[in-house]
Amino acid sequence: MTAHVQIDAVVKRYGPRTAVDHISLTLREGETVALVGHNGAGKTTLIKLMIGLIRPDEGTIRVLGSDPATGDAKARRRLGYLPENVALNPALTGRETLSFYARLKNEDRRKVAALLERVGLGEASARRVGTYSKGMRQRLGLAQALLGKPKLLLLDEPTTGLDPALREQFYEIVRVMRNEGCTVLICSHALAEMEGCADRVVIVDSGRKIADGSIDELRRIASIPAKIRLRTVPGELRRVETHLGLNGCHKRLDDTTIEVNLTLAEKVRFVHRAAALEDQVLDIDVLPPSLDELYAHFLQGRRM
Amino acid sequence: MKAVLIVALKEVQEGLRNRWVVASSALLATLALTLSFLGSAPTGSVGAEPLDIVIVSLSSLTIFLVPLIALLISHDAVVGEVERGTMLLLLSYPLARWQVLTGKFLGHIAILAFATMVGYGVAAASLPLTGASITARSLTAFAAMIASSIALGGIFVAIGYLVSALAATRGAAAGAAIGVWLFFVLLFDMALLGVLVVDQGAIVSAHMLDAVLLFNPTDVYRLLNLAGSGSVGALAGMSGLAEASALSAPALLAALAAWTLLPLGAAGFAFARREL
Numbered sequence: 001m002t003a004h005v006q007i008d009a010v011v012k013r014y015g016p017r018t019a020v021d022h023i024s025l026t027l028r029e030g031e032t033v034a035l036v037g038h039n040g041a042g043k044t045t046l047i048k049l050m051i052g053l054i055r056p057d058e059g060t061i062r063v064l065g066s067d068p069a070t071g072d073a074k075a076r077r078r079l080g081y082l083p084e085n086v087a088l089n090p091a092l093t094g095r096e097t098l099s100f101y102a103r104l105k106n107e108d109r110r111k112v113a114a115l116l117e118r119v120g121l122g123e124a125s126a127r128r129v130g131t132y133s134k135g136m137r138q139r140l141g142l143a144q145a146l147l148g149k150p151k152l153l154l155l156d157e158p159t160t161g162l163d164p165a166l167r168e169q170f171y172e173i174v175r176v177m178r179n180e181g182c183t184v185l186i187c188s189h190a191l192a193e194m195e196g197c198a199d200r201v202v203i204v205d206s207g208r209k210i211a212d213g214s215i216d217e218l219r220r221i222a223s224i225p226a227k228i229r230l231r232t233v234p235g236e237l238r239r240v241e242t243h244l245g246l247n248g249c250h251k252r253l254d255d256t257t258i259e260v261n262l263t264l265a266e267k268v269r270f271v272h273r274a275a276a277l278e279d280q281v282l283d284i285d286v287l288p289p290s291l292d293e294l295y296a297h298f299l300q301g302r303r304m
Numbered sequence: 305m306k307a308v309l310i311v312a313l314k315e316v317q318e319g320l321r322n323r324w325v326v327a328s329s330a331l332l333a334t335l336a337l338t339l340s341f342l343g344s345a346p347t348g349s350v351g352a353e354p355l356d357i358v359i360v361s362l363s364s365l366t367i368f369l370v371p372l373i374a375l376l377i378s379h380d381a382v383v384g385e386v387e388r389g390t391m392l393l394l395l396s397y398p399l400a401r402w403q404v405l406t407g408k409f410l411g412h413i414a415i416l417a418f419a420t421m422v423g424y425g426v427a428a429a430s431l432p433l434t435g436a437s438i439t440a441r442s443l444t445a446f447a448a449m450i451a452s453s454i455a456l457g458g459i460f461v462a463i464g465y466l467v468s469a470l471a472a473t474r475g476a477a478a479g480a481a482i483g484v485w486l487f488f489v490l491l492f493d494m495a496l497l498g499v500l501v502v503d504q505g506a507i508v509s510a511h512m513l514d515a516v517l518l519f520n521p522t523d524v525y526r527l528l529n530l531a532g533s534g535s536v537g538a539l540a541g542m543s544g545l546a547e548a549s550a551l552s553a554p555a556l557l558a559a560l561a562a563w564t565l566l567p568l569g570a571a572g573f574a575f576a577r578r579e580l
Contacts, residue, residue, distance in 0.1 A: 014579075048392075048580070051395070051396045053392065053395055053396070053580050054579065054580075071398070071400055073398035074398075076396070076397060076398035076399075077398050079396065081392075081393065081396040082393075083389050083392045083393050083396075084389070085389055086388070086389040086390060086392075086393055087388040087389055087390065088388075088390060089318060089390070091318060091321040091322050092317065092318065092321060096317065100310065100314050101397065103310045104307060104310055104394075104397045104398065104399060105397060105398065106398075144393070
């Protein structure tokens with residue numbers, strides 16, 4: 001597999017502040033990567049470096065086979081970018097806006113209508129962008145990023161302000177792009193929604209990379225206990241507790257529900273024993289640590 | 305080159321949609337018509353060409369209005385797009401910064417040219433309605449006036465870009481643009497006049513005055529149009545200045561070109577260095 005993005009020990013300073021501090025990162029073909037971090041952690045700076053809007057103070061970057069700072073037109077044409085909070089001109093219609101960007105990328109004008117259809121703006125394409133809802137504007141932004149069959153998609157906070165249904169649509173389009181071999185980098189702090197979409201998670205904090213791996217790998221490294229919830233028959237809560245030998249290491253959520261934190265090793269045995277109490281236990285839920293918890297874990301590890 | 309034209313076309317499209325084109329054409333046409341009809345009344349015995357009178361009044365109108373319109377459409381060009389986030393997006397496309405600026409410049413010039421030609425053209429075309437006859441010489445002078453008005457607009461578009469490329473916020477850019485207009489259109493000449501009155505020719509020689517006038521593009525425009533052809537010059541009361549002036553038409557045109565290219569180059573430089 002070829003690397004679409006190769007970042008080697010890159011440093012970018014703004015005056016005394018180091019926005020990106022020796023970050024190395026490889027994005028392979030067809031990979032969907034979530035870039036996660038606080039506001040100001042260096043995510044957007046990293047994206048600007050990949051686009052070539054700014055040059056690194058140290059280190060090297062190769063994007064789609066060339067140095068992005070040279071502005072190589074061939075590489076730029078295969079790069080799709082959706083900036084955070086982009087406000088497209090409200091006076092132009094959706095189709096006019098997309099046609100403009102299509103012309104800049106040397107893309108066939110006929111593709112514009114198809115693309116608008118694909119992001120669900122077919123009917124609204126003759127309306128002015130000023131009349132669009134936040135979700136529609138964001139979809140128009142995505143449409144321009146999809147112009148020219150990109151090999152690399154950089155999406156900066158793409159789903160802020162979208163309702164859950166639209167988010168799902170959004171990630172569906174991302175999935176289709178991935179299946180076509182496109183490398184996708186999504187910057188976000190809304191981690192939970194990227195579960196099942198991101199192959200790999202990269203966590204950055206104050207300009208440093210602090211974690212990089214698949215969600216499962218990160219879970220293993222973090223070894224955060226999984227949560228298990230038991231729902232019992234009313235009035236049987238106490239009996240279940242004694243039966244399972246729980247001594248204070250659990251939480252009572254209400255009269256019929258308990259929550260236990262267990263490591264990977266203890267989990268299976270515990271579930272097995274709980275399942276044996278079929279007269280008292282109505283339901284068992286196993287909740288693996290969410291991305292948000294993983295994120296919090298890695299950030300905490302740094303702060304300590 | 306293609307990318308430059310695409311950007312220019314988008315600027316024109318936005319100008320049409322935002323009603324900039326319509327508004328500035330209508331404004332120029334209304335004022336030009338008013339001036340040409342009012343101006344044609346008292347000329348009977350002077351023996352001046354009717355179109356020459358129109359040229360004199362429209363030149364004065366241009367000096368006030370065209371820089372204002374140019375600054376209004378240009379001060380937002382860089383900082384506005386940066387604030388809206390569209391500049392970041394635009395520069396991720398196969399497009400260099402100088403191409404963005406050049407494209408915008410061509411688009412804005414096209415808007416100004418259209419507004420000036422329509423607005424002033426209406427005034428010239430309506431003259432025969434008042435029963436006046438127009439000579440070919442006046443017509444040439446009129447065409448030159450329109451062309452130099454567009455050039456003056458181009459200068460202030462370029463200055464607007466420089467302001468826009470340097471300003472941190474849109475508000476700052478708007479404030480600075482108004483300052484630029486006040487300085488070049490009102491304050492500069494008032495200050496110069498004050499100095500000349502006090503000085504009474506003791507220190508400031510004609511050559512020095514020439515040099516000083518070159519520092520204000522609106523004065524260059526004024527010299528070019530009002531002192532240029534004989535009859536217009538006499539009418540404008542500028543012939544005295546023109547006779548003392550050693551500045552020829554090519555020198556004035558060169559000054560206009562320099563006033564366009566220097567701010568445009570500086571804007572390009574500032575934009576290239578700007579962190580996005």
